[in-house]
Amino acid sequence: MSSATARPARPARRRPLVRGLVAGALALPLAVPLGAAPAVAAAPGPGTEDPTATARAVLEAARAAQAAVAAPAAPSASRAAGPAGPASPTSPAGPGDDAAALGAAVDALVAGGAVAVTARVDTPDGTWSDAAGTRELGGRAPAHDTDRFRVASNTKPMIATLVLQQVERGALSLGTRVEDVLPGLLPGHPEVTVEHLLSHRSGMPTGTDALLAARMSDLTSLEQLFAAMGQDYTDADHVAAALATPWVAEPGTAFSYSNAGYVVLGMLLERTTGRDLGDLLREGVFRPAGMRHSAFPDEPQHRGPFLSDAAWTGTQGLGWRSLTGFDPDVFGAAGAVTSTTRDLSSFTAALLSGRLVDPATVADMTTPRSDEVLEYGLGVYRVPDPCVAPGAEPAYLYGHDGASFGTLSLALSSPDGERRVTLGVTGRDLTGGTEPLYDLGTLLVPMLLSTC
Numbered sequence: 001m002s003s004a005t006a007r008p009a010r011p012a013r014r015r016p017l018v019r020g021l022v023a024g025a026l027a028l029p030l031a032v033p034l035g036a037a038p039a040v041a042a043a044p045g046p047g048t049e050d051p052t053a054t055a056r057a058v059l060e061a062a063r064a065a066q067a068a069v070a071a072p073a074a075p076s077a078s079r080a081a082g083p084a085g086p087a088s089p090t091s092p093a094g095p096g097d098d099a100a101a102l103g104a105a106v107d108a109l110v111a112g113g114a115v116a117v118t119a120r121v122d123t124p125d126g127t128w129s130d131a132a133g134t135r136e137l138g139g140r141a142p143a144h145d146t147d148r149f150r151v152a153s154n155t156k157p158m159i160a161t162l163v164l165q166q167v168e169r170g171a172l173s174l175g176t177r178v179e180d181v182l183p184g185l186l187p188g189h190p191e192v193t194v195e196h197l198l199s200h201r202s203g204m205p206t207g208t209d210a211l212l213a214a215r216m217s218d219l220t221s222l223e224q225l226f227a228a229m230g231q232d233y234t235d236a237d238h239v240a241a242a243l244a245t246p247w248v249a250e251p252g253t254a255f256s257y258s259n260a261g262y263v264v265l266g267m268l269l270e271r272t273t274g275r276d277l278g279d280l281l282r283e284g285v286f287r288p289a290g291m292r293h294s295a296f297p298d299e300p301q302h303r304g305p306f307l308s309d310a311a312w313t314g315t316q317g318l319g320w321r322s323l324t325g326f327d328p329d330v331f332g333a334a335g336a337v338t339s340t341t342r343d344l345s346s347f348t349a350a351l352l353s354g355r356l357v358d359p360a361t362v363a364d365m366t367t368p369r370s371d372e373v374l375e376y377g378l379g380v381y382r383v384p385d386p387c388v389a390p391g392a393e394p395a396y397l398y399g400h401d402g403a404s405f406g407t408l409s410l411a412l413s414s415p416d417g418e419r420r421v422t423l424g425v426t427g428r429d430l431t432g433g434t435e436p437l438y439d440l441g442t443l444l445v446p447m448l449l450s451t452c
Contacts, residue, residue: 052257054403054440055374058383058410061441062397065386065448098450099128105443106132113437115427116143116307120341121450122349122420128450129341137310137322137427148293148338149307149424150328151409152402155296155337156262157351158285160198160379162269164357164365165284167194171272174198174378181268185239189251194268196251197261198378199369203249207242207260208330214241222318229405230300230325238263238332255370259334266333277333289350291343296336297328306338307426309406314431323406335402344411345422348399353417366398366415385414387452397421397448405430410444419451 102121109117109132116133129145166172174195178186186192189204196202213219214237215228242260249256266277273280278296286294309323328336339347350356357365366382368375375382375396382396395415402409410423423444429437 052373054401054408054410055381057440058401058412058444059374061444062383062386062448064441065445066384066388068445068449069386069388069452070390098446099130102128102443102446102450103130105446106130109425109438109440109443112439112442113312113427113429114425115310116147116149116425117443118143118145118147118149118307118341118424119443119447120145120345120420120422121447122345122418122422123451124418133426135305136308136324137320141305143307144305146293146340146342147305147307148295148302148340149409149426150309150326150335150402150404150407151337151339151344151411151424152331152335152404152407153259154339154344154400154402154409154411155331155333155335157379157400157411158281158337158347159262159265159269159333160365161351161356162280162284163194163198163265164361164378166269166272168358168361172268176268178264178268181271182264185264185267186243189247192251194265195369195378197258197265199376200255200257200261201252201369202258202261203247203251203253203256204258204261204264205242205245205248205256206258207238207245207263208334210241210245211238212330214244222313222321226318226321226323226325229323229330230327231329232327233329233332235263235267235332238334239267255373255376257373259331262334263332281337285347285356286343288356289343289347291339291346294337294339294343294347297338298336300325300327302338307407307424309404310427311406311430312427312437317431326405331404335404341422341424344409344424345413345420348411348413348420348422349417351417352398352413352415366396383412386448387414387419403428408440410440412448414451421447421451423447 106117106119114133115137116135118131120129121127131143131145131147133143135141135143135147163172167174172194174193176194177190178192179190192202211233212225212228215231216224218224238260269280270277281296309326311321311323313319313321352362354362365378366380367377368382370376380398380400382398385395385397388395397412397414399412406426406428408425408428413420427437
């Protein structure tokens with residue numbers, strides 16, 4: 001099933017004040033309401049927001065789906081918004097049987113404030129895909145399930161794949177130090193290794209907040225923040241921003257999500273191979289995975305249909321704001337890829353089935369290095385697989401989420417690459433989440449259940 005019809009626009013929801021700005025591993029706090037004159041400008045930093053908030057929402061949805069399978073007769077709010085779920089986890093019906101309920105859940109996310117939603121479920125029994133909303137904030141062109149969008153941190157598993165391809169070829173190892181390849185890049189931190197960066201255990205700060213703050217004179221100004229998002233940045237800018245911020249921990253001692261760490265991995269790849277990162281992605285990921293509509297852009301402009309970023313900043317901020325001028329250099333190797341749900345689903349299938357790296361490498365990649373925040377391996381994390389009979393050996397889905405200033409993405413798969421859920425959403429609440437625009441679980445829980 002595939003459908004993409006226009007839905008009526010939803011009026012903006014009211015917010016009391018702007019509390020914080022969060023994008024993936026970034027939290028840039030606004031200490032006071034917009035329009036007030038602060039005595040001291042707010043300093044950029046981790047803020048009060050959880051930098052892994054989207055991943056935590058994914059984990060919560062996976063657990064809710066798991067509970068629904070364990071007790072299918074029990075009513076729940078999440079299930080009410082989606083399909084009734086499988087009568088037994090051992091008798092899959094496939095996503096087609098849940099098409100109407102899944103479509104209603106897509107509509108519910110748009111009714112809850114999303115500008116556009118594109119969603120896809122793949123199982124051995126069939127494929128379901130749908131879309132709702134509009135391609136641009138305030139626009140009339142309806143979103144389609146073939147439209148491209150910014151996948152943000154779903155770029156990271158692709159970068160990790162390229163790094164592990166170089167490990168398989170012997171050009172790098174997990175123990176290779178950044179200092180060995182790029183001497184002097186991280187002064188004072190010569191012990192940081194490839195494995196530390198892949199697993200977010202380098203202790204390196206995320207860097208994105210300081211990167212943007214360096215282009216702002218007033219850290220409480222949304223106008224300046226959005227202007228900073230439209231500027232060009234180099235890899236050196238990312239590293240300088242991270243080095244200007246206190247490091248979170250000693251390498252190898254704690255999980256600390258870092259966009260700058262993945263920018264460094266991109267630099268290592270280019271130095272090791274002598275090739276441009278975009279070319280490496282095309283040859284090492286996009287082509288072998290069959291990702292015909294994916295790209296690694298370095299400019300805000302897009303060719304063809306695209307689901308543009310949009311942000312809600314509250315009534316004391318700027319209200320709804322289109323982010324069509326967002327420059328992908330803000331994330332670079334940490335989150336610049338654009339793709340479709342079909343392409344992103346193809347990537348997770350190709351990766352986990354051993355078509356991009358050897359099966360032994362996949363096993364290492366999916367083995368968690370951390371469990372204090374996320375069960376994060378090398379560029380991917382895992383969440384409980386709900387399609388497991390009560391009392392059976394625990395099983396997991398593997399993948400990643402992405403969160404830019406105006407877009408969310410998700411790609412999860414069973415270990416064999418056969419059951420996959422893929423999602424793209426535009427329209428993000430940047431008021432601090434005191435009253436979220438929508439609950440991802442409204443759609444994600446029924447999507448997960450439809451794979452059982």
